[in-house]
Amino acid sequence: MAKTIxxxxxxxxxxxxxxxxxxxLGAADLFTHLYFQELRFxxxxxxxxxxxxxxxxxxxxxxxxxxxxxRAGLIDPEMLEDYCLDGSALEINxxxxxxxxxxxxxxxxxxGLSVAAGLAMGAKLQQRNSNIYLxxxxxxxxxxxxxxAAMFAATHNLSNLIMIIDLNYMQVEGDARDVAAIxxxxxxxxxxxxxxxxxxxxxxxxxxxxxxxxRADTERPSCIxxxxxxxKGVPFLEGRKSHNMVLPPDAAVDALDWLENRP
Amino acid sequence: MTESGKEISKANALHLDDFSVKQxxxxxxxxxxxxxxxxxxxxxxxxxxxLTADLTAPTETDLIRDQLPDQFIMAGIAEANMxxxxxxxxxxxxxxxxxxxxxxxxxxxxxxxxxxxxxxKTNVKLVGFMPGIxxxxxxxxxxxxxxxxxxxxxxxxxxxxxxxADYEDAVGEALAHNGxxxxxxxxxxxxxxxxxxxxxxKIGKVRCxxxxxxxxxxxxxxxxxxxxxxxxxxxxxxxxxxxxxCASMKPLDIEGILNVIxxxxxxxxxxxxxxxxxxxxxxAEVMASNNIARPxxxxxxxxxxxxxxxxxxxxxxxxxxADTITMKIKQAITS
Numbered sequence: 182m183a184k185t186i187x188x189x190x191x192x193x194x195x196x197x198x199x200x201x202x203x204x205x206l207g208a209a210d211l212f213t214h215l216y217f218q219e220l221r222f223x224x225x226x227x228x229x230x231x232x233x234x235x236x237x238x239x240x241x242x243x244x245x246x247x248x249x250x251x252r253a254g255l256i257d258p259e260m261l262e263d264y265c266l267d268g269s270a271l272e273i274n275x276x277x278x279x280x281x282x283x284x285x286x287x288x289x290x291x292x293g294l295s296v297a298a299g300l301a302m303g304a305k306l307q308q309r310n311s312n313i314y315l316x317x318x319x320x321x322x323x324x325x326x327x328x329x330a331a332m333f334a335a336t337h338n339l340s341n342l343i344m345i346i347d348l349n350y351m352q353v354e355g356d357a358r359d360v361a362a363i364x365x366x367x368x369x370x371x372x373x374x375x376x377x378x379x380x381x382x383x384x385x386x387x388x389x390x391x392x393x394x395x396r397a398d399t400e401r402p403s404c405i406x407x408x409x410x411x412x413k414g415v416p417f418l419e420g421r422k423s424h425n426m427v428l429p430p431d432a433a434v435d436a437l438d439w440l441e442n443r444p
Numbered sequence: 445m446t447e448s449g450k451e452i453s454k455a456n457a458l459h460l461d462d463f464s465v466k467q468x469x470x471x472x473x474x475x476x477x478x479x480x481x482x483x484x485x486x487x488x489x490x491x492x493x494x495l496t497a498d499l500t501a502p503t504e505t506d507l508i509r510d511q512l513p514d515q516f517i518m519a520g521i522a523e524a525n526m527x528x529x530x531x532x533x534x535x536x537x538x539x540x541x542x543x544x545x546x547x548x549x550x551x552x553x554x555x556x557x558x559x560x561x562x563x564x565k566t567n568v569k570l571v572g573f574m575p576g577i578x579x580x581x582x583x584x585x586x587x588x589x590x591x592x593x594x595x596x597x598x599x600x601x602x603x604x605x606x607x608x609a610d611y612e613d614a615v616g617e618a619l620a621h622n623g624x625x626x627x628x629x630x631x632x633x634x635x636x637x638x639x640x641x642x643x644x645x646k647i648g649k650v651r652c653x654x655x656x657x658x659x660x661x662x663x664x665x666x667x668x669x670x671x672x673x674x675x676x677x678x679x680x681x682x683x684x685x686x687x688x689x690c691a692s693m694k695p696l697d698i699e700g701i702l703n704v705i706x707x708x709x710x711x712x713x714x715x716x717x718x719x720x721x722x723x724x725x726x727x728a729e730v731m732a733s734n735n736i737a738r739p740x741x742x743x744x745x746x747x748x749x750x751x752x753x754x755x756x757x758x759x760x761x762x763x764x765x766a767d768t769i770t771m772k773i774k775q776a777i778t779s
Binding site: 287288292296298300301302306333337 | 514517519520522524525526527528529530531532533534535536537538540555556559560563564
């Protein structure tokens, strides 16, 4: 499934010649696990009160997100054709025009974790056994509100809150470590009172085990710090740090060939 | 106790007690009009949650904390996060009342309010205390621009009751409205009783508190009392002024406002807020959009920052008084 999603990502971005292809290829394995293994939802009843909730705080990483929603049967795959076209609900930044699949409108970085914490607290108060999942970028850790929310979540023992940090050290200005001292993410969050796990974000066994451990902790919120490689799956794109990368048609054809025929 | 010990003790007393209410020694404390209203509502509706950012007593949420602890959430000194958490709780089906000083709630959390409350119309009630320049604590604590900020947001309702006697109505109106509401409140320093014939506060409605055909004063919050005083002074000088309470600054009662303006020769607005973007601007927009020209004056903070001080001192210094209103109307009528 991750291969299909990666091919969608390349096609969706290629139509525009530029976009969030590197992040999409990098996070495809995490999205695959989330929507095909982890999240509890009812595709016939997306408003199901006891569903697990997923918030994409890095709301621009939509090629991979929308493809996953389509492949999981939550939106019509034909909608992917309209990605980023004027008037389409599949905006480049996910908005709640796609509610309830998009649980809240992020994009203004740093806000997702606070809303997730509110949802997690609400689920606890209502004694629902749903979990709240949140995916954050590493550059987003530079936003102060993330740390306000991290303290809040630990203070209130929001163990039903599971944050995934898509750690690829890539932000608009280049390598995140050159922009701000975000490392070490794990010990920072541990000191804030979280359970943390550092994994290879492309190793499905490790991904599976980390979510198991996150769900098993009944005291603390959990953070899965997943090292991902931008452009993963396409050798000539792997490791290239480009936030909004130009993807010429011939490169797209080549990338699809790598994904389809030379995995 | 040493001299320095006394100093520390005084400082603590100020910090732990109340920032905006001057308590006279030996006097019983004034009622918590807002706190009581919210507590009564929270007893009746257990979905109501009170969140506060380390300002429990100054926002009167100590009543919820002490009597309904399951409905109280201490969010710490982190307003942006508190607004986001409130939005998440609202999405889970709760009715969060989010409290801080007006200045912090509006300025520090503006983006969070825009994206997580106003845009998605989450059922979050934002409650700010210490409005305008009514603060000893200086410019950092003075919300001179919160009405302007909140008024610009689509889907937001902005209410500033004239007195604590209105707070029960304000809480009721905020609850009856399924969506974002910003409440701008000050703490009671004395007992407030609403006269029997005083109309109740309603979202989207102005209230006429005094009638006269020479001038109209549109006032909000603490300036309503000043406007009523001005009307009394003017009457003694043979000038009849209408006093309109504009507690609902968004949505505005356009029809009610136009009706008053069309029958008045001079228009004055009075607000404890900068004259840019608040009530004065709102009334000017109504007049301009309806091709109505009248002599027009905006009483308020004149596009400047103030300083720390008592309410009486600051209102006098920055012209937020009945005398300023009276003077402007007399000048316009006699010129």
